[in-house]
Amino acid sequence: MLEARHLVKRFFGAPVVNNVSFEVRRGEVVGYLGPNGSGKSTTAKMLTGLLDASAGAVYFDGRDISRDPVAFRRRLGYVPEEPILYTFQSATEYLQLVGQLRELEPHLLERKIGALLELFGLSHAANQDIGSFSKGMKQRVMLIAALLHDPDVLILDEPDSGLDVTTTMVLRQLLMTLARRGKAVLYSSHVLEFVEKTCDRVIVIHQGKVVADDTVEALQRLVSSGSLEEVFSQLVQRDDPERTASDIADVVVDHRGAHA
Amino acid sequence: MRDRLLIRHFLRRFLEHDLISSNADRREILSAAGGVLITVSLFLSVLIALGYQFNNFMPPGIASMRSLDDRFLSVSASMLVMALLAVAEWDALSLDARDTAVLGILPIPKAVIIRAKFSAVALLAVGTGVAWNLAPTLFRGFSLPLGLRIGVKGALILMLAQGVVTFAAGAFGFLAVFGLRETLAALVGRDRFRSISAALQAVLLVALTSALLLLPASYTNVAPRWLAPGGLTTKVFPPLWFVGLHETLAGGVIDRLPRTRPASYLVLPELIATDLYRRLRPLYNQLAVYALVALAVVTVVTIAAWAWNSRRLPLPVVRRPRKSLAANLAWKWIVARVLAPRATSSLNQAGFWFTLQTLPRRVSHRAVLASAVAVGLSLMVITMGARVLVVQRDVASVPLAVLAAQSVLLASVLTGFRHAAQVPAEFRASSTFSLAWTGGTRPYLSGVKRAAWVALVVPILAGLFLWHSALLGVRVAGLHFVVGVAVSMLLIEALFLRYPRVPFVSGYVPSVELKSQGIAYVAAVLLLSFTLAAFERLALPAASGYLVLVGALVGLSAGVAAFDRAQQPSPVVLDLDEVAPSPTQRLDLAG
Numbered sequence: 050m051l052e053a054r055h056l057v058k059r060f061f062g063a064p065v066v067n068n069v070s071f072e073v074r075r076g077e078v079v080g081y082l083g084p085n086g087s088g089k090s091t092t093a094k095m096l097t098g099l100l101d102a103s104a105g106a107v108y109f110d111g112r113d114i115s116r117d118p119v120a121f122r123r124r125l126g127y128v129p130e131e132p133i134l135y136t137f138q139s140a141t142e143y144l145q146l147v148g149q150l151r152e153l154e155p156h157l158l159e160r161k162i163g164a165l166l167e168l169f170g171l172s173h174a175a176n177q178d179i180g181s182f183s184k185g186m187k188q189r190v191m192l193i194a195a196l197l198h199d200p201d202v203l204i205l206d207e208p209d210s211g212l213d214v215t216t217t218m219v220l221r222q223l224l225m226t227l228a229r230r231g232k233a234v235l236y237s238s239h240v241l242e243f244v245e246k247t248c249d250r251v252i253v254i255h256q257g258k259v260v261a262d263d264t265v266e267a268l269q270r271l272v273s274s275g276s277l278e279e280v281f282s283q284l285v286q287r288d289d290p291e292r293t294a295s296d297i298a299d300v301v302v303d304h305r306g307a308h309a
Numbered sequence: 310m311r312d313r314l315l316i317r318h319f320l321r322r323f324l325e326h327d328l329i330s331s332n333a334d335r336r337e338i339l340s341a342a343g344g345v346l347i348t349v350s351l352f353l354s355v356l357i358a359l360g361y362q363f364n365n366f367m368p369p370g371i372a373s374m375r376s377l378d379d380r381f382l383s384v385s386a387s388m389l390v391m392a393l394l395a396v397a398e399w400d401a402l403s404l405d406a407r408d409t410a411v412l413g414i415l416p417i418p419k420a421v422i423i424r425a426k427f428s429a430v431a432l433l434a435v436g437t438g439v440a441w442n443l444a445p446t447l448f449r450g451f452s453l454p455l456g457l458r459i460g461v462k463g464a465l466i467l468m469l470a471q472g473v474v475t476f477a478a479g480a481f482g483f484l485a486v487f488g489l490r491e492t493l494a495a496l497v498g499r500d501r502f503r504s505i506s507a508a509l510q511a512v513l514l515v516a517l518t519s520a521l522l523l524l525p526a527s528y529t530n531v532a533p534r535w536l537a538p539g540g541l542t543t544k545v546f547p548p549l550w551f552v553g554l555h556e557t558l559a560g561g562v563i564d565r566l567p568r569t570r571p572a573s574y575l576v577l578p579e580l581i582a583t584d585l586y587r588r589l590r591p592l593y594n595q596l597a598v599y600a601l602v603a604l605a606v607v608t609v610v611t612i613a614a615w616a617w618n619s620r621r622l623p624l625p626v627v628r629r630p631r632k633s634l635a636a637n638l639a640w641k642w643i644v645a646r647v648l649a650p651r652a653t654s655s656l657n658q659a660g661f662w663f664t665l666q667t668l669p670r671r672v673s674h675r676a677v678l679a680s681a682v683a684v685g686l687s688l689m690v691i692t693m694g695a696r697v698l699v700v701q702r703d704v705a706s707v708p709l710a711v712l713a714a715q716s717v718l719l720a721s722v723l724t725g726f727r728h729a730a731q732v733p734a735e736f737r738a739s740s741t742f743s744l745a746w747t748g749g750t751r752p753y754l755s756g757v758k759r760a761a762w763v764a765l766v767v768p769i770l771a772g773l774f775l776w777h778s779a780l781l782g783v784r785v786a787g788l789h790f791v792v793g794v795a796v797s798m799l800l801i802e803a804l805f806l807r808y809p810r811v812p813f814v815s816g817y818v819p820s821v822e823l824k825s826q827g828i829a830y831v832a833a834v835l836l837l838s839f840t841l842a843a844f845e846r847l848a849l850p851a852a853s854g855y856l857v858l859v860g861a862l863v864g865l866s867a868g869v870a871a872f873d874r875a876q877q878p879s880p881v882v883l884d885l886d887e888v889a890p891s892p893t894q895r896l897d898l899a900g
Contacts, residue, residue, distance in 0.1 A: 137667070152749075155658075
């Protein structure tokens with residue numbers, strides 16, 4: 050359904066994403082993992098068409114999305130890494146704006162906004178300025194905005210950051226339910242436990258390159274490990290976390306050279 | 310060291326808020342603002358000084374009178390510029406929740422933070438005051454006819470008095486606005502103040518900008534016009550207090566000069582001027598006392614209110630949903646059912662509501678609109694003068710200025726609206742549009758235009774209708790109202806002709822026209838408005854002529870709209886981050 054083919058993105062000549070290819074199929078939740086700065090968000094932005102690729106292309110249902118980006122975005126739901134909203138609007142006003150821009154039928158839009166605000170636990174704050182929202186509340190508004198128009202493809206870039214435990218559990222179930230109903234979901238996250246429990250398949254990216262793309266079980270078999278965390282450690286970690294932590298603690302407690 | 314760091318931090322924050330710049334380089338803003346302040350004040354000083362060089366044989370009495378006018382100009386300008394500075398920095402004058410979040414967690418005593426903030430505000434005011442008043446002070450010694458021998462000591466006294474008085478007037482202007490803000494916040498509480506703050510800032514911006522624009526047209530004949538009548542007007546007009554202070558400090562330098570016989574045509578004016586100037590001397594002393602007392606009072610009140618408001622560091626407050634008052638609900642109902650009935654498309658609704666939400670809630674957009682209203686009002690007052698209140702029921706003899714006022718105000722405000730539409734509501738959030746955009750620029754723009762009708766045109770025309778009804782009678786005012794509707798249609802279509810971006814969303818691209826062609830634009834607006842008024846005055850007595858005029862205006866706007874539709878189709882993909890054209894020509898000689 051959604052396919053990245055040899056995607057490359059260079060910033061000032063340096064490749065941030067380097068020849069990344071993968072596919073997200075209908076009915077599938079795909080986890081997209083990688084350490085900070087590995088190129089996850091850059092890939093997500095290229096997949097949505099918000100960022101032009103230096104090379105390669107993104108295909109949706111076999112068609113290059115750059116040929117008709119508007120048609121692709123009609124079927125896309127995207128939750129960016131950072132919830133950037135119009136802070137002077139209320140949640141309802143923001144969602145109305147998004148729905149109107151997507152040309153949803155007014156009555157349907159009103160009904161969906163009311164119901165989704167209620168289900169995401171935001172109805173009490175529906176008319177407050179978004180500027181006064183916590184990060185988790187903003188994230189929930191972004192999630193609703195991404196779901197309003199019943200998209201076929203969902204790209205979620207660390208949507209769980211700032212969410213409380215209950216909402217995270219609801220989100221997990223929601224993604225699996227949507228996948229069962231035929232949606233394709235790409236889920237980028239740092240929370241390995243979440244990915245392990247939710248995703249059918251996992252893609253691991255490191256320094257801009259895909260280093261693994263398989264089911265969780267297959268990856269675990271491959272490296273003879275018990276958990277996804279250990280798989281992830283073996284694939285992308287070059288340093289010993291224990292050693293690094295000890296070095297950091299040494300610097301923190303260092304008072305040599307301070308004035309007496 | 311820590312105090313200095315904090316003061317520097319707060320000084321930087323003055324350059325970082327929305328009204329001055331949302332995304333600009335700090336050094337660029339500082340140099341531009343400082344350059345404008347010094348250049349404009351230098352230009353005014355040279356202009357005043359030059360005026361005397363063509364009157365070298367002006368006798369002392371007339372020179373004293375002329376000097377009163379110049380002092381009124383410099384005192385008022387200093388007061389208004391400093392008051393506008395306080396309005397521009399409105400929210401940055403006090404500590405806010407961001408300061409608490411950043412500094413509150415550091416091991417710094419609260420008193421140190423508060424002291425540093427107050428010092429930064431004081432430094433900002435002093436720096437601006439000095440930048441604005443330096444040139445007039447230095448040029449004061451040259452702003453006299455060469456024939457008057459005041460000597461070095463006299464020149465120094467005049468310069469010193471000019472410097473002290475204009476600086477004190479500026480301090481009064483700044484503290485009056487600052488004090489008003491802090492006193493209101495202390496009286497009603499921070500939460501309630503937040504709900505009225507934006508409206509108060511906009512009203513002050515309109516009033517002060519209008520006053521500043523009207524100043525060049527109203528600073529002459531101060532003594533006979535403002536001082537001689539005495540009474541309440543003289544005593545409650547703050548610039549006159551500081552003019553009085555100046556005359557008390559240094560008025561004698563010119564007045565005490567020996568009288569020689571001037572040219573015969575100046576004998577009588579010189580006698581009258583000397584007599585009037587000396588007759589007013591007790592008033593100068595009285596006004597000087599007012600100035601000192603007023604300055605002391607605003608200083609004490611401002612510091613007390615600021616200290617009271619700063620007794621606790623502000624915390625981020627989750628605002629309660631606004632309670633809808635009956636009037637608010639009624640207005641929403643009118644907007645939703647009457648002014649914005651069943652929109653043609655969702656995109657149209659998006660443009661309409663997003664505009665109505667952005668205009669009153671974003672400080673940058675409020676500031677642009679307030680300035681446009683101020684320019685429009687000033688042009689109206691300048692062109693109409695005293696005719697603004699003259700009842701005139703005979704259509705044929707209605708002053709053109711009264712009829713032209715409507716077009717002048719509409720053109721000014723709608724031009725401001727177009728400029729506001731070029732400023733993104735929140736550029737970082739514009740990706741909302743990129744993701745949800747379906748390529749319908751035209752219906753979205755149509756919604757934006759409809760919002761301009763509801764938010765600006767309807768209130769302006771309604772307000773002017775009331776005024777015109779009182780002056781011209783309800784029938785003529787009604788006919789004039791219809792002309793205003795037709796003019797608005799034409800203006801809105803013309804201003805948004807081939808509009809290349811998405812209003813309130815696309816990145817701001819500075820327009821060079823505003824700087825280089827601003828005066829020509831104002832002149833064209835005045836010329837067209839008065840021409841239209843002349844046609845209207847001719848057409849109003851006869852129904853056929855009136856219908857032809859309205860029909861021509863409506864036909865013109867329909868033509869402009871049709872021409873716009875015939876142009877290139879709407880872009881499908883948004884380019885929100887359009888790069889501004891380079892101000893310099895690049896030669897690319899590097900190969």
